[in-house]
Amino acid sequence: MLRRILSVASNTFRETIRNKILYAILAFALFVIGMTFFLADLSVGDFARIIADVGLASIQIFGVIMAVFLGINLVSNEVERKTIYILLSKPVRRFEFIFGKTLGLSVTLLLTTLAMATVLFLVHLSYRYGGRAEVGIFIASAGIFMELVLLTCLASLFSTFTTPVLSAIFTLSLFLVGHLTKYLYVLGEQSKGAAVRWGSRFLFFLLPNLENFNFKNEVAYGGLSSFSILGWAAGYLVCYAVCVLCLSCFLFARKDFK
Amino acid sequence: MIRQGTVLAIEGLSKSYPTGFWRKPVCVLSDLSCEVRENEIVGFLGPNGAGKTTTIKILNRLAFPDAGKVTLFGGVVPDGADVRRRIGFMPEQPYFYEYLTGGEFLRLCGQLCGMSRADTESRSSELLARVGLSGSRGTAIRKYSKGMMQRLGLAQSLLHDPELVILDEPMSGLDPMGRMEVRGIIRDLKAAGKTVFFSSHILSDVEALCDRVIMLHKGRKVAEGRVEELIGAETLYIELVVSPVLPADRLAAAGIPPEAGYAQGALLVLRAPDNGRANRWIAGLLREGCAIISCVPMKKNLEEIFMERVESSGTTGAVS
Numbered sequence: 001m002l003r004r005i006l007s008v009a010s011n012t013f014r015e016t017i018r019n020k021i022l023y024a025i026l027a028f029a030l031f032v033i034g035m036t037f038f039l040a041d042l043s044v045g046d047f048a049r050i051i052a053d054v055g056l057a058s059i060q061i062f063g064v065i066m067a068v069f070l071g072i073n074l075v076s077n078e079v080e081r082k083t084i085y086i087l088l089s090k091p092v093r094r095f096e097f098i099f100g101k102t103l104g105l106s107v108t109l110l111l112t113t114l115a116m117a118t119v120l121f122l123v124h125l126s127y128r129y130g131g132r133a134e135v136g137i138f139i140a141s142a143g144i145f146m147e148l149v150l151l152t153c154l155a156s157l158f159s160t161f162t163t164p165v166l167s168a169i170f171t172l173s174l175f176l177v178g179h180l181t182k183y184l185y186v187l188g189e190q191s192k193g194a195a196v197r198w199g200s201r202f203l204f205f206l207l208p209n210l211e212n213f214n215f216k217n218e219v220a221y222g223g224l225s226s227f228s229i230l231g232w233a234a235g236y237l238v239c240y241a242v243c244v245l246c247l248s249c250f251l252f253a254r255k256d257f258k
Numbered sequence: 259m260i261r262q263g264t265v266l267a268i269e270g271l272s273k274s275y276p277t278g279f280w281r282k283p284v285c286v287l288s289d290l291s292c293e294v295r296e297n298e299i300v301g302f303l304g305p306n307g308a309g310k311t312t313t314i315k316i317l318n319r320l321a322f323p324d325a326g327k328v329t330l331f332g333g334v335v336p337d338g339a340d341v342r343r344r345i346g347f348m349p350e351q352p353y354f355y356e357y358l359t360g361g362e363f364l365r366l367c368g369q370l371c372g373m374s375r376a377d378t379e380s381r382s383s384e385l386l387a388r389v390g391l392s393g394s395r396g397t398a399i400r401k402y403s404k405g406m407m408q409r410l411g412l413a414q415s416l417l418h419d420p421e422l423v424i425l426d427e428p429m430s431g432l433d434p435m436g437r438m439e440v441r442g443i444i445r446d447l448k449a450a451g452k453t454v455f456f457s458s459h460i461l462s463d464v465e466a467l468c469d470r471v472i473m474l475h476k477g478r479k480v481a482e483g484r485v486e487e488l489i490g491a492e493t494l495y496i497e498l499v500v501s502p503v504l505p506a507d508r509l510a511a512a513g514i515p516p517e518a519g520y521a522q523g524a525l526l527v528l529r530a531p532d533n534g535r536a537n538r539w540i541a542g543l544l545r546e547g548c549a550i551i552s553c554v555p556m557k558k559n560l561e562e563i564f565m566e567r568v569e570s571s572g573t574t575g576a577v578s
Contacts, residue, residue, distance in 0.1 A: 007369040011355065018357040085349040086414065089318040090370040091342035256321040258275060 004092050008100025009107065016070055016108040025069070026112050029062035030119050037123045051127055052134060055120035056216045060144045063113055064175055067148040070108070071155025072167035074101045079257060095249040102156050102245060109148045117141035136219035142230055146237045147213040151175060153244040154208070160252045178210030212236045264329075265422050265453045266294040266317070271326035273312055273477075286312045288477045290326070294422075294455050299448050301464035302457040303564065304474035310457035311350055313474075314426045318347050330422070343371060346420035350427040350457075352411030356400035360391055360410055363399060364417055371418040378417070385413040388443065390436075404431040412443065423447055425456035429463050441467055461560040465489075473564055480567040488563050496536040498528040499551040500543050512542030525551060 016022060036051045036058070075098070078084040087097060121137045154174055158167035177184075181204050188200020213233050271290040274283040287309040294300045302310050315321040317328055330341055354363050361382060368378025386392050389409035394402065402410065408431045415423060428444075429437045444467055447454050458464050464471055465485060473481040481488060503521045504512070518539075519528035526548075530536035540550060 003372070004370055007366060011358075011366055015355060015357060082349065082351075082353040083355055085315075085318070085320055086347075086352060086354070086367070086411075087370070088320060089342070089345070089347035089349075090367065091340075091372065092370050254322055256275070257315065258321075 001096060004096045005100040005103065008092065008097055009104035012101050012104025013107050016105060019070070022066060022070065025062060025066055026115065029058060029116055032058045033116055033119045034123060036120070037127060048124060048127060048134070051124050052137060052219050053216065055123065056137070056140050056144070056219060059113060059116045059120065059141055060147070062116065063109065063144055063148045064151060066112055067109055067151045068155055068168055068171050070105055071152040072159050072164045072171065074105060074156045075159040075252070076164050076167070084257065094252050098156065098245060098248050098252055102153055105152050106149045109152065110145055113141055113145040113148065134219065139230065140215040140219040143213040143215045143233055146233055147210050150208055150210070150237055150241055153241045157244050157248040160248050160255065174208060175210065178208040181207050181209045182211060208240055263296045264293050265296050265331060266455060267329040268292050268313070269327050271313065271316065271328065272324050273316065273321065274324055286477050290474070290479055292472045292479060292482055294453060296453055297448060297451055298469045299444060299454045299467055301468035301471040302455065302474065303459065303461065303464055303471055303560070305459055308474040309477040310474055311426055314424055314457060317424055343418060344421045346415035346418065346423040348411040348415040348425045348428060351431065352407055354399045354407065354410065356398065359396050359398055360386065360402070361395040363410065364414060367414045367417050373418055381417050381419070385416055389413045390439065405433060405436050408432055409436070412440065420452070422453045422455065425454065427458055428456055429458060429460055437463065461564065465560045471560065473567060475568045481563065485560070488560065489557055493555040493557060495556050496530040496533065497554045497556050498530060498536065498539060500526045500528065500548045501551055502526070502548065504546060504548065508546050512539065512546045514539050514542060
């Protein structure tokens with residue numbers, strides 16, 4: 001089983017890294033991150049903080065673009081191009097296919113996030129003229145990567161039953177909502193109606209809480225130096241991603257290919 | 259009850275697809291039952307839209323039936339890897355990952371089938387040579403022609419040396435040479451003890467290859483049997499080809515009615531309704547100084563049988 005998942009994953013990885021659009025997005029992302037070096041000169045205040053702040057925001061935005069763009073086509077491309085016919089006629093179970101595709105894309109996102117974080121780290125390091133390098137950039141980038149993995153799982157879930165355009169809309173909507181769920185909870189708790197309170201609590205636990213992966217502020221204000229902070233985020237990611245992938249497998253298990 | 263030696267048994271298979279929220283679903287398969295026995299070549303015949311591809315998709319878990327069941331190697335079509343390893347499948351107009359080369363694609367197939375790297379490499383070389391793609395092993399699939407894709411599709415279906423090979427329209431998109439090669443491969447598979455189940459709407463290919471045929475029309479089985487049984491022993495007429503073309507008066511002198519033949523270039527083609535008349539006509543033609551080029555007893559072909567069965571089953575429609 002593991003070998004088949006890894007075979008599907010390595011093929012997906014190969015597919016995504018041979019995608020020219022991915023390189024175009026990555027090149028633009030690296031350019032923007034590199035430009036933060038000059039942006040700091042134009043701003044007032046803590047220059048290193050601005051580099052970290054803008055750079056990490058760039059990593060997140062471009063990472064989300066890559067995750068959504070590649071994630072929505074994860075299953076639908078295989079169905080549309082009918083390559084899935086050959087894959088599923090082999091001794092590959094449908095859940096192995098879903099897990100393999102998601103794993104393959106996650107590896108691609110890991111490499112692209114790492115590339116962007118490394119460039120930001122170098123920009124940050126060079127701006128400080130040899131001062132203390134900010135390891136927090138990598139910690140915050142790890143958080144962004146986890147968020148991207150979760151978005152990939154959601155995009156692959158949507159791509160099992162709807163079109164790529166709708167998958168993109170749903171995934172981006174959840175990205176936006178995922179950063180606002182705590183406000184939903186707070187607003188719900190202020191309500192006098194029990195139904196509204198319970199409804200908001202239900203949505204708070206149902207929707208992804210992407211703020212669990214957000215360490216950008218801690219890095220910008222220099223308060224993050226240990227990777228141990230990622231433990232809770234990693235636990236949340238595993239639980240949520242497994243649930244989403246199980247739902248994807250359930251929906252995909254009885255899908256007819258016309 | 260499934261007989262011993264049955265590789266594939268289909269019982270009461272029905273399938274319909276939804277066409278919209280308000281519209282009625284379209285029935286593409288209706289109560290189909292048939293079986294394929296060990297070491298047989300079975301042709302699955304029918305015009306476009308007959309339900310052949312849907313049946314084949316159900317056999318490969320790409321679609322699920324509304325009713326009925328499929329039994330492969332004695333077990334109801336399962337999700338299990340063990341059964342899948344015994345089946346090779348080539349879809350109609352196969353599509354592949356265009357960013358891979360032919361060799362890389364076969365390596366991926368080998369990994370998915372649980373083959374070792376060494377086995378995959380040796381089988382790939384052997385099969386690529388067999389389908390005439392040895393020189394294109396390192397070429398990106400996006401540069402392959404339609405015929406090359408079809409050949410690669412055949413190679414991947416045979417890579418893991420399956421016992422049952424299911425081919426959906428294996429001859430489509432191939433030139434006459436390619437079709438002949440595929441026929442040769444199918445015959446070799448039978449000689450190696452494999453079972454082949456393939457769909458086609460090219461009846462002449464099926465007639466040349468198959469031990470048995472299953473004919474499908476509008477989702478229903480209209481005939482099933484051995485090719486020689488379906489064609490039968492009855493001779494429809496005897497076709498005589500003679501030279502030169504005789505004028506009507508000399509034909510009459512040879513005892514042949516003018517409406518019994520037609521000129522085809524420098525040749526005269528005659529259709530004698532029975533052996534007795536064919537013998538008398540030959541004697542008369544020789545008297546008139548004609549040379550007999552050929553004398554062939556003509557039997558029904560599968561195409562005629564198919565049309566007959568479709569008409570008698572009352573499911574007439576466009577037949578390609």
